[in-house]
Amino acid sequence: MQHEFRPLDRPLLSDRRPMDDPAASIGFGEVILSVHSRPDAIEAIWRSFEATAIKSVYQRYDWVKAWCEHAAPGLGIEPVIVLGSRRGRPVIILPLGRRHTRGGWVVEWLGCSHVNIGLGLFDRSFATSLDGAGTRKLLDEVLRSIAPVDVLALRNQPLRWQGVANPFAGLPGRITDQPVLAIALQPDFETMLAGPDGARKRKKMRWQANTLVSVGGHRFVHATDRETALGLLDAFLRQKDAQFAQAGIANVFADAGTIAFFRSLVLNSLGQTAPLIELYGIEIEGVVRATFAAGIDDGRLHGYFSGMNLDAYQRVSPGELLLANLIRRSCERGLGVVDLGVGEDRYKASWHPVREEQFATFLGASVRGRLAVTWHALAQSARVRIRANRTAWAVVKRIRRTRASLQRGDEESGA
Numbered sequence: 001m002q003h004e005f006r007p008l009d010r011p012l013l014s015d016r017r018p019m020d021d022p023a024a025s026i027g028f029g030e031v032i033l034s035v036h037s038r039p040d041a042i043e044a045i046w047r048s049f050e051a052t053a054i055k056s057v058y059q060r061y062d063w064v065k066a067w068c069e070h071a072a073p074g075l076g077i078e079p080v081i082v083l084g085s086r087r088g089r090p091v092i093i094l095p096l097g098r099r100h101t102r103g104g105w106v107v108e109w110l111g112c113s114h115v116n117i118g119l120g121l122f123d124r125s126f127a128t129s130l131d132g133a134g135t136r137k138l139l140d141e142v143l144r145s146i147a148p149v150d151v152l153a154l155r156n157q158p159l160r161w162q163g164v165a166n167p168f169a170g171l172p173g174r175i176t177d178q179p180v181l182a183i184a185l186q187p188d189f190e191t192m193l194a195g196p197d198g199a200r201k202r203k204k205m206r207w208q209a210n211t212l213v214s215v216g217g218h219r220f221v222h223a224t225d226r227e228t229a230l231g232l233l234d235a236f237l238r239q240k241d242a243q244f245a246q247a248g249i250a251n252v253f254a255d256a257g258t259i260a261f262f263r264s265l266v267l268n269s270l271g272q273t274a275p276l277i278e279l280y281g282i283e284i285e286g287v288v289r290a291t292f293a294a295g296i297d298d299g300r301l302h303g304y305f306s307g308m309n310l311d312a313y314q315r316v317s318p319g320e321l322l323l324a325n326l327i328r329r330s331c332e333r334g335l336g337v338v339d340l341g342v343g344e345d346r347y348k349a350s351w352h353p354v355r356e357e358q359f360a361t362f363l364g365a366s367v368r369g370r371l372a373v374t375w376h377a378l379a380q381s382a383r384v385r386i387r388a389n390r391t392a393w394a395v396v397k398r399i400r401r402t403r404a405s406l407q408r409g410d411e412e413s414g415a
Contacts, residue, residue, distance in 0.1 A: 031091065031138070035145050036081045039065040042093075045083065046121075049090045054124055054162050056117040057297035058109075063276050064095045066264040067111050072097060074257035079110060080146040084138070091126035094142065103372035104150030107143075113252055116180060116302065116341050118156040118358075124164060132170035139171065143365045150369030155360040156180075156342060162298070168361055173373065177360040181353035182300075182339040189328040196352050205324060208316050212284060218318070220325035221281040221288070229266045232279035235288040239307030246310060253305070262293075269295075277304065280329075282322045290318035292326060294338075301330055303341040319347055327351070 036042055039061060046061040057063060068079050077097040084092035097110040109118045130138070143149055155177055159169050186192050193201055212218050223229035237253060244251040253259065262277065269275035274296045282290040289311070293304040308319050323340075330338050340348045342358070364370030 031084050031086050033141060033145050034083050034085070036083065037079050039068055039079070039081060039095075042081070042083055045090050046093060049093065049121060049123075052124075053090075053093075053121040054119070054127055054164055055121040055297075056119055056161070056300075057276065057295035057302045058111055058115045058117055059093075059095060059119055059121050060276065060297065062268060063265065063295070064110055066261050066268065066276075067114075070261040070264055071255070071257040072110065074255055075112070076100065077110070077112075080107065081110075082142050082145065086126070089123075090121075091123040092138075093121040095120070096146065098146065098149060103375070104366065104368045105148045106151045106153055107146060107149045108153045108155070113155075114258070114304070116156055116304070116339075117158060117161070118154055119158070119161060119166070120168075122164075122167070127164050127167050130167040135167045135170055136172075139168075139363075143363075147365075150364065150366045151372050152361065152363040152365060154362075157359050157361065159357050159359065169359060171361050171363070173361050173363045174359050175362070177358040178342040179344065179355040179357050180339050180342055181344060181348045182337050182356050183327065183351050183353045185327070185331050185336055185338060187331065187334075189331045192327060192331065192351075197350060201324070201350065204317075204320070208321055211316050215285050218321055219283040220322070220329075221283055222329060223279045223281075224270070226267065226270060229270065229279050230263065232281045232288060232291055233262060233266055233293075235281065236279070236291040236293065236305065236307040239291060239309055240305070242310050243307065265295075280322060280326055282318045282325070284313050284316075284318065289313050290322045292322055296335070299334075299336040301326075301335055301338045303339050305341070317347075320350070323347070323351070 039046065043061060043065075050060055053059075064081075071077075072079060077099045080096045080098050082092070082094040082096060083090060084094075095110045096107050097112075098105055098107045100106075109115045139152075143152065152173075154168065157166055157168055157177070158180070159166055192198075209217065221228065221232065223232050237259065240253050241251055244254075253262075265277040266279065269277050276295050277293055278296065280292045280294075281288045287309070289309045291307045293306070294301045295304065296302070306319060306322075308314065327338060339356070340353060344355075362373045364373040
């Protein structure tokens with residue numbers, strides 16, 4: 001079924017009055033909303049605002065623009081970017097996208113599952129002035145502005161960010177989401193090793209080094225040029241394709257638009273002091289065995305994704321080697337935090353990261369949406385509970401691997 005998108009190149013609310021009685025019910029002055037289908041429609045405003053706004057790397061203009069240009073079209077996502085201004089100055093930007101599903105029109109963060117920190121860009125004083133009633137009134141106006149919408153599904157939202165409570169945390173429809181695990185860095189790596197499990201880490205690193213002596217050891221790669229960066233990205237894509245196939249789940253990195261998006265980030269990040277993406281790897285015998293990608297913003301390394309070869313060198317844990325080298329390099333660069341993305345995978349625990357709690361918001365904006373939102377919330381809660389339970393998660397992964405193995409067997413036999 002074809003759906004025609006309503007053109008949004010001009011502000012929708014330019015001819016509407018500001019929200020009535022904002023000072024009494026919302027706690028801040030007049031706010032005018034406009035909705036845009038392209039980031040470049042408000043490029044100058046966005047770039048200036050992000051320099052001081054509460055945000056993460058995932059809300060930077062160049063990150064969102066690359067997603068809209070390369071990934072969104074193939075995924076059937078129409079950007080509906082909301083700009084809120086007060087007395088001619090931006091106070092909020094919501095980088096949202098809309099797509100049509102069997103459950104109706106769903107609005108979510110631009111970037112979808114690749115956004116580990118789901119936020120709007122907020123003026124700090126504006127964010128702190130919002131109470132629960134004011135936030136809900138603002139969001140109701142946003143939903144009216146971007147209609148049609150049946151379900152608002154905002155995942156991976158931090159409870160607090162950059163010292164400020166997330167205004168959306170007080171909305172109804174909130175459920176627990178997977179946390180981000182973040183490592184607070186010390187000025188030097190040796191101090192990091194003096195912490196809990198330091199002796200065990202040193203012993204593991206000595207064992208890895210001794211085990212790899214016969215093959216020339218390992219090499220930590222931090223890509224700073226085009227050829228190396230694109231080579232590491234290609235290595236990751238091969239690794240992830242094999243890992244997802246073995247796990248029996250769909251590869252979220254296989255879409256051509258998503259690949260083009262990450263390639264664009266790589267090329268646009270070369271030479272930047274705060275790159276949108278950097279790639280790292282561990283080479284053993286001249287082959288990249290493990291990969292990691294991250295972006296840098298406000299002194300924080302935001303972990304995007306990681307991959308590993310499914311080969312005999314898994315026994316020496318190249319992923320752990322990569323993480324140790326990455327932490328060392330981040331200390332040397334004066335970064336304050338390394339986050340390892342969402343999820344509580346076992347390899348992350350050895351560095352005793354802090355759990356940064358996150359939540360998801362599911363709101364029905366129509367009769368159809370209110371029916372669908374129950375299913376969205378139940379499915380999300382089930383995913384989070386299973387991932388948090390090591391036994392349950394191990395069972396799920398074993399079932400997926402078995403199913404994938406049976407499918408491969410059927411394909412090879414011609415069934």
